[in-house]
Amino acid sequence: MEIVEIKEKSQYLEQWKIKKAHVLQHWAWGEVKRPTWNPTRVAFLDEKGEIIDVWQVLVKNQTPFAIRIAYLPKLRIDDINNEKLELFADFAKERLRVAFVLIEHNHTDPKIKNIPQTDYRIQPECSNVVDLKSEEDNWNNLKPKYRRNINKAIRSGVVVRFFDSGDDPFRDFFYVMQEIHANTRLVMHDKTYFEKLWTELSENGLARIAVAYLDNAVVGAYLLLNDENTTYELYGGVTSTGRESEAGYLLKWESMKMTLNKGLGFYDHWGVAPKDSLGEYQKGHELERISKFKSGFGGKDVCYPKTNVLVFDDLKYRIFQAGMLVQKINISLRKIIKSS
Incomplete structure (x- = not known):
């Protein structure tokens, strides 16, 4: 060799x-x-x-x-x-x-x-990965509360759209990232990095932006990457209005459905906290709260x-x-x- x-x-x-x-x-x-x-x-x-x-x-x-x-x-x-x-x-x-x-x-x-x-x-040391089998199986694997919240978001008028390219979806995504940054302890990349990531990966068919809207206002967004097997939820979240309307639940669910429809087998939530000896997410870990949210979508933790x-x-x-x-x-x- x-x-x-x-x-x-x-x-x-x-x-x-x-x-x-x-x-x-x-x-x-x-x-x-x-x-x-x-x-x-x-x-x-x-x-x-x-x-x-x-x-x-x-x-x-x-x-x-x-x-x-x-x-x-x-x-x-x-x-x-x-x-x-x-x-x-x-x-x-x-x-x-x-x-x-x-x-x-x-x-x-x-x-x-x-x-x-x-x-x-x-x-990240650990992640939560959903094995996508069928839409029916995936729906049944959600926590009951998550199914209720997805339906609540739909009744509230939340709509999720996907984009393979373009400046407008990037603007919407970065708006969401700025709000998350302003309201959390997140230390994030600058706009130039995200623009370069979106341009390079979308030009190679490896990136999509998912945007959640409520009454035509942006309430959430993800920047999703993919390879031949998996979609990776690399960056994103929801605004305060998105949290109130449960847009985050619908945003994840629609992203999982999109992944399945594209013929990919896995949805990677990209980062959860490790678990302690009792099987609970480590107390005080920076990903503790978001890990609990991610764990309800039917995936398994992988370290x-x-x-x-x-x-x-x-x-x-x-x-x-x-x-x-x-x-x-x-x-x-x-x-x-x-x-x-």
Whole structure:
């Protein structure tokens, strides 16, 4: 087996589709993350020189110490074996010249053998994922209260529409995000990031915006991503008026129905709190309240393994760990100040 850098988008995406890889491994996601992260795409070749797998790795210089790091998001368990990891480790060290590589997973295998782990992660530790079978089954799997609230929203006149492109739906989505930001402890991206995300992903058929209206006024919106298997509810929520009209329940339900109608098998709520020993969402976790809401739509909680880390420079890795601890404290302080 051999590893090479791949620069042809169509060649990369052909293998991405065959592997049914995660949307964060899509070429367009790498473009979204520029210029903070620089994407590099690699291909693994068999003895005949044919591509058998592709990975997208993101590289950046981590401030304030300019430590060069790499990040592999959402690898499947089928993507990983010792031979690939050894080839990739050499490539990352010699070609990418990084101090270490963070590897986050899209599977529930508890541990990849012989690779150190860290508690640091970029994507959520746990999520709630709905296995979409049929509209009837999905409806029956909702909590009874949720079915009542969906019907209440419909009686109130809430309507949900979906958009594959356009400035108007983005404006509506960002309006909702601004209201959520103003009324919660959410620390969110700026408008430029969301615009770039919407443009890049929608142009590649990987994004939709769902907007909930009441009397032609926007009361909720989601920015949804998808790959070959799953819809991911990445960002969004409802306004105060949306909460009063139960628009959030209808918005989620219609998004699940849309996913099923598109032929996809799963709806990922993208982020819930981990559970404690009693099976309850961890008290005080920033996702505790929203996790309880998400759990009523018939899905199952999924928690991913700790991040694996390939370390090439131990000193720089320890400096990075210290810096991330300081960053975590700063973010917590910002949230406390914002809510006070």
